[in-house]
Amino acid sequence: MIGRLRSVSGCVLLVYVVTHLSNHALALWSLSLADAWLEWLSAVWRWPPVSVLLLTAFLVHLCMALHSLWRRRTWRMSRWEWAQLLLGLSILPLGMTHVIGTRVAHELHGVYTNHFWVLWPMAADPWQNARQIALVIAVWVHACIGLHFWWRVKPWYPRVLPGLYAFALLLPAMALAGAGVGLGSVLAILEDPARMQSAIAVTRAPSRDEVADLYFLSDLLKVVALALVLLALAARQVRTFWLKRQKGVRLRYAGGPTVAVPAGLSILEASRSQGIAHASVCGGRGRCSTCRVQLGGDVTSLPAPSADEAQVLERLGSPPLVRLACQLRPPPGEYSVMQLLPPDAQPADAYRGTTLAVGEERRMVIMFVDLRGFTALSEKRLPFDVVFLLNRYFRSVGQAVEQAGGRVDKFIGDGMMALFGLESAPEVAARQGLDAARRIGLALAELNQALACELASPLRIGIGLHLGPAIVGVLGHGPATGLTAIGDTVNTASRLESLSKDFGAQLLVSQAVFDAAGLTPAPGEPHEVALRGRSQTLAVRAVADLASLPLS
Numbered sequence: 001m002i003g004r005l006r007s008v009s010g011c012v013l014l015v016y017v018v019t020h021l022s023n024h025a026l027a028l029w030s031l032s033l034a035d036a037w038l039e040w041l042s043a044v045w046r047w048p049p050v051s052v053l054l055l056t057a058f059l060v061h062l063c064m065a066l067h068s069l070w071r072r073r074t075w076r077m078s079r080w081e082w083a084q085l086l087l088g089l090s091i092l093p094l095g096m097t098h099v100i101g102t103r104v105a106h107e108l109h110g111v112y113t114n115h116f117w118v119l120w121p122m123a124a125d126p127w128q129n130a131r132q133i134a135l136v137i138a139v140w141v142h143a144c145i146g147l148h149f150w151w152r153v154k155p156w157y158p159r160v161l162p163g164l165y166a167f168a169l170l171l172p173a174m175a176l177a178g179a180g181v182g183l184g185s186v187l188a189i190l191e192d193p194a195r196m197q198s199a200i201a202v203t204r205a206p207s208r209d210e211v212a213d214l215y216f217l218s219d220l221l222k223v224v225a226l227a228l229v230l231l232a233l234a235a236r237q238v239r240t241f242w243l244k245r246q247k248g249v250r251l252r253y254a255g256g257p258t259v260a261v262p263a264g265l266s267i268l269e270a271s272r273s274q275g276i277a278h279a280s281v282c283g284g285r286g287r288c289s290t291c292r293v294q295l296g297g298d299v300t301s302l303p304a305p306s307a308d309e310a311q312v313l314e315r316l317g318s319p320p321l322v323r324l325a326c327q328l329r330p331p332p333g334e335y336s337v338m339q340l341l342p343p344d345a346q347p348a349d350a351y352r353g354t355t356l357a358v359g360e361e362r363r364m365v366i367m368f369v370d371l372r373g374f375t376a377l378s379e380k381r382l383p384f385d386v387v388f389l390l391n392r393y394f395r396s397v398g399q400a401v402e403q404a405g406g407r408v409d410k411f412i413g414d415g416m417m418a419l420f421g422l423e424s425a426p427e428v429a430a431r432q433g434l435d436a437a438r439r440i441g442l443a444l445a446e447l448n449q450a451l452a453c454e455l456a457s458p459l460r461i462g463i464g465l466h467l468g469p470a471i472v473g474v475l476g477h478g479p480a481t482g483l484t485a486i487g488d489t490v491n492t493a494s495r496l497e498s499l500s501k502d503f504g505a506q507l508l509v510s511q512a513v514f515d516a517a518g519l520t521p522a523p524g525e526p527h528e529v530a531l532r533g534r535s536q537t538l539a540v541r542a543v544a545d546l547a548s549l550p551l552s
């Protein structure tokens with residue numbers, strides 16, 4: 001709820017800022033055009049419902065900022081979080097005089113706040129000029145960071161990012177350039193007493209005393225804003241002092257240290273305060289789920305998830321003891337904590353939000369592909385030749401798997417492992433696996449044709465394909481972490497690939513795959529094979545030529 005209020009109020013204010021900056025940018029073409037547009041915009045902004053909306057959005061955003069200042073238990077933050085916080089805090093002192101001198105001056109004294117009125121103080125005082133530039137930068141960068149942390153977990157974000165970058169750079173640059181052009185016009189007016197008198201008359205400028213009152217009001221509101229920030233920080237200190245006197249929280253990190261922290265910290269804050277790397281793609285806003293942890297220990301005393309946290313957990317299909325580390329503030333007690341994503345998790349890991357990431361058993365199809373005789377082939381070649389050849393081969397088989405709807409799990413030496421059925425039923429996975437095998441056969445034939453002059457003999461492959469239960473989850477360490485499958489089905493598929501050689505076949509596939517795919521009559525020769533580690537034989541079919549597989 002709080003996160004949503006902050007986002008919605010921020011968006012309302014951002015729309016206001018964008019229209020404001022676009023108005024300044026118009027001055028690049030013509031100051032009178034910019035004034036005409038400003039008049040129209042002012043009519044919208046001053047329309048009572050819009051005024052109420054803007055004021056409410058401002059107050060809500062301010063309250064959310066004070067709340068997050070109060071709620072924050074540690075000052076260990078990323079550089080971006082620091083930047084957003086400091087820029088946000090600087091907006092009121094930088095912008096108060098501008099707001100009082102325009103909107104409030106209009107409401108109290110009927111000032112006509114055209115470009116001359118806005119730019120006049122800047123033309124007279126370079127400090128006001130610098131302050132205004134700093135205000136534009138602070139507001140804009142603060143908003144961009146907020147949007148980035150909000151949107152970076154959305155699947156569409158990488159696609160629109162280049163356009164957003166361009167917009168984020170162009171709009172403020174054009175607004176500042178437009179203000180510069182307007183400033184030149186204002187300076188020209190100031191050098192001509194007659195034009196200056198008439199420009200001042202148009203603005204219906206207030207008296208000196210009224211201007212002094214406006215400055216006083218601006219200073220007073222700055223002091224009030226500062227007092228509110230200090231109050232939030234003081235309240236935070238009192239709470240920290242009080243919590244330190246309470247029994248603390250002990251967290252046992254899986255494969256890591258056991259730490260003691262004061263009660264009241266979120267698990268993410270506890271990790272940060274102890275220097276323990278912890279994924280947090282959205283910066284602790286409860287949106288990305290990359291901070292999620294599995295808990296053990298005194299879990300009966302844990303508070304229930306908030307509505308926002310529950311929504312994210314539900315989307316993930318998380319088991320009960322999986323919680324968002326940035327949202328959960330465990331009461332005093334001892335807990336075990338297992339981070340479910342590596343500390344360097346990326347936005348893509350966030351919207352890969354399924355139970356698969358946590359660990360799940362699925363009936364799926366596993367494929368192993370091996371390039372026959374590659375060791376002998378590579379011995380007679382230069383290293384870059386080997387790399388070139390392997391990469392062409394990997395691209396061909398990888399594309400075949402993806403076109404069939406599967407996922408390349410990994411390349412191992414000159415072999416490949418692929419998964420089918422991560423998001424589909426076993427019947428579909430079986431058809432996808434067979435389709436991928438057929439496509440690999442076609443791709444290999446094309447590759448052999450393309451490399452005919454380079455190869456003494458055509459490339460040959462062996463494929464093993466099996467359907468059964470496998471455990472799927474995110475496994476690994478550091479950069480070598482990813483979604484993969486483990487278990488007997490994987491081992492069986494690997495052994496079928498090795499055995500395909502003994503049958504002189506391109507594909508050795510378990511009958512289970514054909515049964516699930518509903519293919520009758522199934523192509524290939526039927527056999528019963530005994531596999532190491534299995535008490536019973538396995539019904540398989542040896543397919544000599546991948547081209548004999550039917551179209552799916």
Ligand code: FES
Nearest residue numbers: 284286288289326
């Ligand atoms: S850090 Fe993004 S949900 Fe916790």
